[in-house]
Amino acid sequence: MLPTALITGATSGIGRETAKMLADLKYNLIITGRRLVRLEMLKKELEPTGVEVTPLNFDIRDRSATIKAWESLPENLQTIDILINNAGLAAGADPIQTGNEEDWDRMFDTNVKGLLNITKLIIPGMIKRKKGHIINISSIAGSEVYANGNVYCASKHAVQALTKGMRIDLLPHNIKVSSVSPGMVETEFSIVRYHGDTKAADKVYQGLIPLNALDVAEAIRFMVTRPDHVNVNDLQLMPTAQASAIYNHRAQ
Numbered sequence: 588m589l590p591t592a593l594i595t596g597a598t599s600g601i602g603r604e605t606a607k608m609l610a611d612l613k614y615n616l617i618i619t620g621r622r623l624v625r626l627e628m629l630k631k632e633l634e635p636t637g638v639e640v641t642p643l644n645f646d647i648r649d650r651s652a653t654i655k656a657w658e659s660l661p662e663n664l665q666t667i668d669i670l671i672n673n674a675g676l677a678a679g680a681d682p683i684q685t686g687n688e689e690d691w692d693r694m695f696d697t698n699v700k701g702l703l704n705i706t707k708l709i710i711p712g713m714i715k716r717k718k719g720h721i722i723n724i725s726s727i728a729g730s731e732v733y734a735n736g737n738v739y740c741a742s743k744h745a746v747q748a749l750t751k752g753m754r755i756d757l758l759p760h761n762i763k764v765s766s767v768s769p770g771m772v773e774t775e776f777s778i779v780r781y782h783g784d785t786k787a788a789d790k791v792y793q794g795l796i797p798l799n800a801l802d803v804a805e806a807i808r809f810m811v812t813r814p815d816h817v818n819v820n821d822l823q824l825m826p827t828a829q830a831s832a833i834y835n836h837r838a839q
């Protein structure tokens with residue numbers, strides 16, 4: 588039987604490319620997200636490669652919906668070898684004094700509490716089998732703070748702290764815990780951040796070549812193909828034209 592990976596937020600961007608990469612490595616997949624049609628399309632695309640793909644359609648902010656979705660899986664699919672905690676977003680880019688409370692809730696409820704909601708369900712099986720790998724998609728915003736990034740950066744700093752905390756707590760159980768910390772990646776991320784304003788989103792990547800979702804999936808491929816005794820704690824990657832969260836080099 589093939590090993591199983593669960594990827595949250597597989598309807599778009601990094602999650603979608605990571606699902607494709609893991610199918611290529613011959614993992615059966617559980618793919619999650621709120622857009623069911625996209626999950627079904629991905630299942631259709633990947634199943635001919637010989638892996639089983641199970642869509643789970645729920646909002647990760649909703650703890651009871653998350654539990655219900657998990658419990659709907661047959662027992663053999665509740666054996667997760669790799670968990671990719673990817674579902675996440677930035678909402679808004681405002682200074683703290685004019686920030687929108689709904690945006691703040693969305694970010695913390697998804698990036699932090701959503702990650703906890705799903706992870707809590709998966710850890711017991713990993714502990715039982717004394718095996719597993721949890722990869723949290725963090726960000727350069729998990730170690731740096733930039734103007735108007737306030738709450739998003741705080742949520743990703745929390746992801747970094749949780750990654751370290753999980754690694755310590757799960758140490759006796761032989762479970763690997765890692766994070767990936769990309770800089771700019773062109774996905775639907777900026778469209779979501781700017782509430783659908785595609786012009787504002789395009790401006791983020793103007794004059795430079797950002798990372799794409801495949802670049803990040805390839806970094807994850809490296810992490811999941813290390814031998815059992817090797818864990819990559821954190822893998823930070825950026826476009827060549829980006830030196831930090833603040834310094835970019837753009838063509839004029």
Ligand code: NDP
Pocket residue numbers: 595596597598599600601602619620621622645646647648673674675676677697724725726727768769770771772773774775776777779800
């Ligand atoms: P996308 O917007 O392309 O993808 C985000 C994914 O998260 C979608 O599949 C979306 O699915 C899912 N998601 C968001 N909210 C929820 C929710 N409430 N419940 C379930 N799923 C949800 O962005 P990226 O691929 O860029 O983002 C993926 C991760 O990478 C995020 O954690 C982001 O913070 C991080 N990241 C992104 C960077 C970038 O520059 N793009 C850089 C560094 C980190 P759906 O809408 O169908 O529910």
Ligand code: 8X3
Pocket residue numbers: 725726727728736769770771772832
């Ligand atoms: C996304 C990258 O620089 O917009 O996490 O925070 S950044």
